[in-house]
Amino acid sequence: MAVLHAARGQDSKTLKTSMGKVRLEFVLDNEGRPTYSVAYGDKSVIKPSVMGFTLANDSPLDKSFIVLSSETTSVDETWKPVWGEVSSIRNHYNQVIVRLKQKNSPNRLMNIIFRVFEDGVGFRYEFPRQPNLKYFIVSNELTAFGLAGDHKTFWIPGDYDSNEYTYTTSKISEIDNRKVVEAAASIAVRVAPDPKAVQTPLMMKTADGLYINIHEAALVGFPAMQLHVDNSTYNLTANLVPDAVGNKAYVHAPFKTPWRTVIVSDKATDILASKLILNLNEPSKIKDPSWIKPMKFVGVWWEMQTGKGTWNYANDADTLDANGRLIPNGTHSANTANVKRYIDFAAANGIQGVLVEGWNVGWEDWFGNWKEHVFSFVTPYPDFDIDEITQYATSKGVKMIMHNETSGAATDYERQMDTAYRFMNKYGYTSVKTGYVGKIIPRGEHHDGQWMVDHYLRVAQKTADYHIMVDMHEPERPTGMQRTYPNWLASEAGRGNEYNAFAEGNLPEHETIMPFTRLMGGPMDYTPGIFKIKGYSTVPGRQVHTTLAKQLALYITMYSPLEMVADLPENYAKHMDAFQFIKDVAVDWDDSKILEAEPGDYITIVRKAKGTDNWFLGAITNENARNSNVSLDFLDKGRKYVATIYADADNADWKDNPEAYQINKYIVDANTKISLKLAKGGGTAISFMPATDAGKGLKHYK
Numbered sequence: 280m281a282v283l284h285a286a287r288g289q290d291s292k293t294l295k296t297s298m299g300k301v302r303l304e305f306v307l308d309n310e311g312r313p314t315y316s317v318a319y320g321d322k323s324v325i326k327p328s329v330m331g332f333t334l335a336n337d338s339p340l341d342k343s344f345i346v347l348s349s350e351t352t353s354v355d356e357t358w359k360p361v362w363g364e365v366s367s368i369r370n371h372y373n374q375v376i377v378r379l380k381q382k383n384s385p386n387r388l389m390n391i392i393f394r395v396f397e398d399g400v401g402f403r404y405e406f407p408r409q410p411n412l413k414y415f416i417v418s419n420e421l422t423a424f425g426l427a428g429d430h431k432t433f434w435i436p437g438d439y440d441s442n443e444y445t446y447t448t449s450k451i452s453e454i455d456n457r458k459v460v461e462a463a464a465s466i467a468v469r470v471a472p473d474p475k476a477v478q479t480p481l482m483m484k485t486a487d488g489l490y491i492n493i494h495e496a497a498l499v500g501f502p503a504m505q506l507h508v509d510n511s512t513y514n515l516t517a518n519l520v521p522d523a524v525g526n527k528a529y530v531h532a533p534f535k536t537p538w539r540t541v542i543v544s545d546k547a548t549d550i551l552a553s554k555l556i557l558n559l560n561e562p563s564k565i566k567d568p569s570w571i572k573p574m575k576f577v578g579v580w581w582e583m584q585t586g587k588g589t590w591n592y593a594n595d596a597d598t599l600d601a602n603g604r605l606i607p608n609g610t611h612s613a614n615t616a617n618v619k620r621y622i623d624f625a626a627a628n629g630i631q632g633v634l635v636e637g638w639n640v641g642w643e644d645w646f647g648n649w650k651e652h653v654f655s656f657v658t659p660y661p662d663f664d665i666d667e668i669t670q671y672a673t674s675k676g677v678k679m680i681m682h683n684e685t686s687g688a689a690t691d692y693e694r695q696m697d698t699a700y701r702f703m704n705k706y707g708y709t710s711v712k713t714g715y716v717g718k719i720i721p722r723g724e725h726h727d728g729q730w731m732v733d734h735y736l737r738v739a740q741k742t743a744d745y746h747i748m749v750d751m752h753e754p755e756r757p758t759g760m761q762r763t764y765p766n767w768l769a770s771e772a773g774r775g776n777e778y779n780a781f782a783e784g785n786l787p788e789h790e791t792i793m794p795f796t797r798l799m800g801g802p803m804d805y806t807p808g809i810f811k812i813k814g815y816s817t818v819p820g821r822q823v824h825t826t827l828a829k830q831l832a833l834y835i836t837m838y839s840p841l842e843m844v845a846d847l848p849e850n851y852a853k854h855m856d857a858f859q860f861i862k863d864v865a866v867d868w869d870d871s872k873i874l875e876a877e878p879g880d881y882i883t884i885v886r887k888a889k890g891t892d893n894w895f896l897g898a899i900t901n902e903n904a905r906n907s908n909v910s911l912d913f914l915d916k917g918r919k920y921v922a923t924i925y926a927d928a929d930n931a932d933w934k935d936n937p938e939a940y941q942i943n944k945y946i947v948d949a950n951t952k953i954s955l956k957l958a959k960g961g962g963t964a965i966s967f968m969p970a971t972d973a974g975k976g977l978k979h980y981k
């Protein structure tokens with residue numbers, strides 16, 4: 280690390296640094312208030328905006344500061360993630376540390392650390408060890424993001440307990456979440472007391488073509504940051520999720536807050552390619568990550584989501600037979616024979632994992648009672664023969680995936696965690712899907728508050744201790760922590776494909792917004808791959824909002840090292856030609872290129888499978904049909920590839936003809952341009968494999 284400028288004198292109240300087009304300015308105003316602003320070229324991204332905190336048990340840390348010293352350093356390094364969209368990541372930034380001291384007694388210290396990248400800015404607060412600020416309670420974070428105009432915004436409500444909303448696209452001046460929250464009856468717990476609050480990552484587009492994304496990185500020991508919107512000034516302010524008694528965070532100095540992030544570019548594709556959030560996270564704490572393996576998995580799952588079977592073994596927890604046992608209802612999906620059917624399907628198709636939900640006792644009254652002692656994580660239902668299933672899966676080379684739904688009782692889970700993970704070790708389960716449906720216990724805590732943020736981290740750490748990979752449903756939305764805990768493969772923390780099964784669903788535009796919002800912080804267990812699009816529900820008009828070809832493309836556009844192959848084996852059996860793409864597609868990549876993207880409209884991405892020469896393309900559109908031409912210049916020059924194109928049929932349409940697709944094979948090379956033709960709500964998926972003799976006789980693409 281080269282020190283560019285030495286410490287500055289007390290009177291130096293303005294500090295500037297830049298990287299490429301991104302410029303940051305820090306100013307201590309006349310009242311000694313720290314402020315910052317961000318520009319991109321000649322355009323304002325964040326107007327001068329205040330920083331600081333109010334405390335519950337002390338005077339505010341907002342003004343009367345002097346600059347003690349400052350230091351500018353520069354870093355340019357590359358690092359290799361354990362898994363990811365690319366195999367190596369450049370971390371290139373200029374850093375400014377501003378050391379502040381309040382000039383009045385008790386002369387408390389607060390540092391602000393800025394990092395300026397080519398694609399944005401990150402900053403965090405640091406409270407050094409000091410005699411007069413030791414234990415404190417944050418009542419509010421004052422950080423503001425003063426936007427320069429009434430931007431187009433892609434938002435979900437700032438709900439303390441759920442990220443599972445559909446996105447609204449509106450101007451900042453129009454943001455009001457009340458109607459959205461009210462209408463979202465399919466979300467179990469909704470707590471959004473501030474009608475003007477939105478969740479991050481918040482995606483925006485300015486009238487003059489800048490793309491701006493605000494989020495946070497490395498959320499540790501602090502609540503999640505939501506944003507309060509001022510409809511008339513376009514000023515956004517940090518809204519920390521409170522705890523059960525209304526406080527925001529309990530801090531013991533020395534402490535560093537999470538990074539506040541502003542990613543900016545004049546190209547939408549740069550937003551999706553940004554590694555800023557990952558770069559702001561700490562390197563992996565797992566010394567030997569060789570046991571961490573990205574994978575695809577099937578699951579005894581969609582049948583419960585669509586109502587074909589149940590999680591619960593009996594209909595009533597309190598009605599027992601003469602021997603005091605539960606009375607089986609005959610619809611329990613997690614039974615040994617059915618599980619074996621999924622194991623067979625996985626083994627036959629090279630799918631590594633099988634998830635089984637509803638295997639353990641507790642599901643009869645699991646939800647909505649805000650009670651503890653719901654589930655045992657070591658006690659199977661009588662019709663789930665764990666010994667037989669383990670042995671069968673092992674004989675077929677398939678890994679079983681554990682399911683631990685807590686129904687929000689995090690306390691109960693903490694008591695059982697070691698026992699649960701020892702049980703997984705004993706039966707050879709190397710990964711677990713957790714879940715937090717319902718109101719949280721400790722009662723009064725929220726999914727996104729400090730207590731739960733600490734809890735999810737404990738789960739990531741403890742699973743790592745037991746060499747278990749984890750996929751969390753209903754945690755706080757990710758902030759790049761998968762760099763530090765690469766066993767934390769994925770989270771849901773957003774509105775997944777499952778809403779297309781049990782509720783009104785996700786509009787065709789949904790998957791064109793998610794990579795710009797929820798996925799900015801990390802991979803999502805979205806559960807793509809639904810081939811049977813209609814016919815699950817008796818509610819008129821209810822269906823999956825997609826074409827079949829688009830479901831294939833989601834394996835590329837919705838990046839995750841853990842991808843579910845979510846539909847039922849019998850539905851795949853009808854389209855094994857299209858299923859070939861799911862068999863072939865990778866989940867870990869050497870390289871990724873965002874070819875075209877516009878939030879709310881379309882995304883086209885190509886990725887190169889790790890350790891191979893195979894490329895895969897995914898292109899998706901919203902409710903509008905779309906034609907585009909993509910150049911294959913990412914392929915090796917002078918080499919021939921077989922391209923297998925899985926496209927919407929000419930007459931396909933997400934609503935009226937969703938399962939119509941066509942598959943064509945051609946020879947292509949780096950000079951080829953392919954024209955993509957996406958149906959309304961449709962998509963295209965393509966695999967590119969180096970041509971072998973098998974490719975002889977195929978026509979060159981024209």
Ligand code: NOJ
Pocket residue numbers: 580636684714716752753771777
């Ligand atoms: C909600 C999760 O998102 C879903 O995937 C799971 O099946 C249910 N909870 C039950 O745990």
Ligand code: CA
Pocket residue numbers: 443752753771
């Ligand atoms: Ca969920």
